[in-house]
Amino acid sequence: MIKIAPSILAADFANLARDINRVSSADYLHVDVMDGLFVPNISIGLPVVQSIRPVAKMPLDVHLMIDRPVRYVERFCQAGADIVTVHVEADTPENTRRALEIIREQGKRPGVVLKPKTPADAVLPFLDLCRMVLVMTVEPGFGGQKFMADMMPKLRQIRTWIDEKGLDCELEVDGGVDPVTCKTVIQNGANVLVAGSAVYKAPDIPERIRELRG
Ligand code: DX5
Ligand code: ZN
Numbered sequence: 001m002i003k004i005a006p007s008i009l010a011a012d013f014a015n016l017a018r019d020i021n022r023v024s025s026a027d028y029l030h031v032d033v034m035d036g037l038f039v040p041n042i043s044i045g046l047p048v049v050q051s052i053r054p055v056a057k058m059p060l061d062v063h064l065m066i067d068r069p070v071r072y073v074e075r076f077c078q079a080g081a082d083i084v085t086v087h088v089e090a091d092t093p094e095n096t097r098r099a100l101e102i103i104r105e106q107g108k109r110p111g112v113v114l115k116p117k118t119p120a121d122a123v124l125p126f127l128d129l130c131r132m133v134l135v136m137t138v139e140p141g142f143g144g145q146k147f148m149a150d151m152m153p154k155l156r157q158i159r160t161w162i163d164e165k166g167l168d169c170e171l172e173v174d175g176g177v178d179p180v181t182c183k184t185v186i187q188n189g190a191n192v193l194v195a196g197s198a199v200y201k202a203p204d205i206p207e208r209i210r211e212l213r214g
Contacts, residue, residue, distance in 0.1 A: 001026035002213045003192045004062050005172070008052075009043060009143045010196035016048075017055045023199060025206045028061040028083065030174070030194045033076075035066040038090055039141035041180075046072075053080030061132075061192075063113065063174065065088065065140050070099040077106035085111035085172075086136050088122045093186050100129040111172075116148055117142060120157040130169050132192070133158055137185070138175030143196040147176025152188045159189025179211045186214040 001139035002042055020029060028120035031049060036042040051061060059082035066072065069086040076084050084103045088096055096112065103110035111132025116139060123133055135155050138145035157172065162169050172192035173185045182193055195212055202208035 001191070001194055002186055003170075003195045004208070004209050004212050005030040006191055006199040007032055007174070007194050007196035010200035019200065020052060020056050022205050023209065024057060025104045025209050026058060028059050028192065029056045031060055031062045031081070033062060033064050033066060034141065035102070036165065038067045038087065039065045041141045046075055049076060049079040053119060059083060061085070063134065068095065070102070073099045073102050074106060077103060077108045077147060081108060083109040083111060083132055085113045086115045087115065088126065089115055089118060093125050096126060097129065100126060104129065114154070117152060120154040123158055124161070127161065127167065127169070132170045132172055133162070134172040134174055136175055137173050146174055147178070147181040149181075149184060152184065152200065155185065155188045155190060158206070177212065179208070182212045182214055203206070
């Protein structure tokens with residue numbers, strides 16, 4: 001089953017509860033946390049995760065685009081995140097493993113994220129701890145960018161490893177997913193699709209969520 005994770009980065013922050021309710025037919029709610037350091041943009045943080053937790057009926061998929069996330073993962077879990085993904089580029093391998101272990105110890109689902117220039121094999125040291133791998137199909141930092149089709153070999157490679165190793169790990173894509181590109185990512189092995197603009201700019205949001213399932 002293909003899962004859809006609308007990104008609230010494309011929502012109206014002045015009407016967040018309304019915009020969360022508008023995507024209630026989705027599977028996860030994708031929350032983009034940016035620190036202005038790891039990426040050149042600042043979005044939302046812990047208090048917002050805590051406030052939306054009782055509003056969203058689905059699991060919160062928190063994508064940390066922050067430097068040295070090991071410093072904050074425990075607090076994001078306690079604020080109500082269900083899935084917490086950290087970038088492999090954001091710290092040393094030792095600290096990244098530690099971050100994943102902390103998320104697991106909190107009873108939440110840990111995952112790693114790869115920026116477009118990061119090769120597939122960067123996931124290998126962490127795959128045993130991951131319940132999610134997120135492959136970026138745009139440079140992280142902003143919504144509404146163009147989908148990078150050249151990430152498909154990387155996606156397919158990671159799908160092969162997950163299946164070969166028989167891991168209980170989902171494979172997610174983020175960036176430029178729309179009713180056309182969704183078909184490409186599904187063909188290449190993704191089972192969780194993040195979509196910001198494609199969902200929130202749609203005239204009929206439930207219909208768009210259905211369409212994105214492929
Ligand atoms: C980008 C974020 C994405 C973003 C996707 O840094 O990680 O989650 O919201 O937006 P769209 O779907 O508009 O490309
Ligand atoms: Zn994201």
